[in-house]
Amino acid sequence: MSVGRLQAMLPWDVRLQARYGFYTVYAVLTLAFALGVRAVPVDARPLAFVLVVFSDPSFLGFYFVAALVLFEKREGVLDAIVTSPLSTAAYVCSKALSLTLLALLATAVIAVLGYGPGVGWPALLGGVALTSTLFVFVGFVAVARFDSINAYFMTALAYMTVLGLPVFGVLGLFETPLYYLLPAKASLVLLRAAVETVPTWELVYAVGYLLLGNVVAFAAAGRAVDRHIVAGVTDHEAAGTPIGASVGGEYGPVASLALADLKNWVRDPLLVYIGLAPVLLGLVGRFGVPYAASALSDWVALAAYYPEITGLFVLFGPTIIGFAVGFFALEDREQGTLTALRLTPLTARGYLVYRGVVTLGAGFLAALVMVPLSGLVALPLATLVAVAAVASLYGAITALVLASLAANTVEGIAVSKFFGLSVIAPVAAVAVAPLPAQYLAGVLPAYWPLAALVRGVDGSGGVWALLAVGAAYQCAVCWLLVRRFLARGE
Structure with a gap:
């Protein structure tokens, strides 16, 4: 050398x-x-x-x-x-x-x-x-x-x-x-x-x-x-079928894109893992967290933080789905697919809508199953559904942050380093910060579904107000990120 x-x-x-x-x-x-x-x-x-x-x-x-x-x-x-x-x-x-x-x-x-x-x-x-x-x-x-x-x-x-x-x-x-x-x-x-x-x-x-x-x-x-x-x-x-080769298929742009994605989910080991991740994490919550609570009992009363831990698990599913979708968008940009989409019936806006619907739907299901799977806390069904819906918006934000702020996968890796902090910080705030100072963590979108879940568990009230504010705030963040994505010109 x-x-x-x-x-x-x-x-x-x-x-x-x-x-x-x-x-x-x-x-x-x-x-x-x-x-x-x-x-x-x-x-x-x-x-x-x-x-x-x-x-x-x-x-x-x-x-x-x-x-x-x-x-x-x-x-x-x-x-x-x-x-x-x-x-x-x-x-x-x-x-x-x-x-x-x-x-x-x-x-x-x-x-x-x-x-x-x-x-x-x-x-x-x-x-x-x-x-x-x-x-x-x-x-x-x-x-x-x-x-x-x-x-x-x-x-x-x-x-x-x-x-x-x-x-x-x-x-x-x-x-x-x-x-x-x-x-x-x-x-x-x-x-x-x-x-x-x-x-x-x-x-x-x-x-x-x-x-x-x-x-x-x-x-x-x-x-x-x-x-x-x-x-x-x-x-x-x-693995998978290039998007650009599929959007003009015989089934129409949206159906062809959905079919290509379905093939990718079946073939790609990462996507299989992402699909199974909520189930696996739920099992960790059910069996691993109680074991950790017992092993760490001399250091911390972990059981007192089960609501916050469950909230962390609920956010995990939408986050990892948004992470994967965001990197798909970055790879599509690097391969020229997003530029080519402007010449297809789907258009860049249609591509974004399709990806958003998939991210929201998959994120909602991933968040919804986490509470019953982990079994750490009990939550009324209506509250659980609403929390999962608002948590799914955080998955969309995750994908849009990558797609709109990073120019390529290298920058995407750098940007993604913030994702862990953006979830851990609200968890810490809900766990230890008093009200109203705790609301300062609300600048991070993950705070709102997390705080709503914790209050839904302990019955302290204000759940629906938190969810309403969280939904409105996250929709506003998504709108800003969508505008930036479309302004990039791909």
Whole structure:
């Protein structure tokens, strides 16, 4: 690997990431994370700090590198790169180092503003650096064979589910020595060493295992790039029928589009998962949450927050459906489908209406089944239906935010980082903030169905007023986003 070529590539990658909004997004997210850690009681702050740093800055490269690689592949940038003197090793290392720089900056700000003095900086920055580079390399392995961000997400979910298992041990929910086989365990050891005393043998294990993991993952990343990108070989073709090929079909534009979507839902593993996600999450609520409440009883009375937890679950279904639909729209834009639609009977407005109806309908059903499936709280049927209807509007907002604010899938990944915060913040506000200060969280659309559900459970009143305000507010937000989407000219 040529050091000179890496030095030339690295500033270019940093500028590219800044242009796509990575640094802007993390300026906001980092401040939010720091405030969240600072708000945690002092005795629980070390654990909160470790979990925040582990779950986001350390892992940010895993998601971002996928978006960058897919976008560069689609735009032909990688074709130019592989015919240039730049080696595969330099290309991979440049992505890893540039994304790790962002992770280290975010971590330092969270440590200073959120945790405060007393942080062990060598263990903290070393742990984040080794974790970030490792998972950027893993991200290359995961994404190299794909041509679609939606197709990649299913594999990413599988990777992250397995890699994140040691978090259960940190939380005291389930511990096993087998966690030491996963690199995330080594990462958590180093992050814990930044805020508490850790045995020397664990430190040696953590550093050694992460170094070894980086070497192995780097070699695997280079092989994946050479095999699936440089050689022009792909083992995966994006599932589904291109929309542009179907809108003028024999069944008419809307029916043809619906038929193509139905085929996609059957063929695409990600879409099958999205369809099953509300059921799976409901089962987690029914069996996993009570277990967690028992395991964490010495720390927090989790049962007292069952309404807020249920509200979080109710919002999850519409959010993940809106997330998928939003990325479909971004891929349609990149492939020129939205531009072509202006010349079809469907038009861009018709496309938007169709996508909106599907998002609202699927989001409503996903939210509706969550309360009875999870079984954590009881809610009158009329209230449940109304809450699900208003929650489905949040799914539409999620899709429209991606489709109207992001120009491509890379920017979409950056924008989507706000989705978790936009739901967690209202949950925290409803759980701990007094009235009327709690209404400040109403600027976030997810607050209104969530607050209505909680009040419907405890019988404190005002449910229908909250739902009416929430419906009107979210419809206004949707209208503004629709105008921006149509103004983009696709």
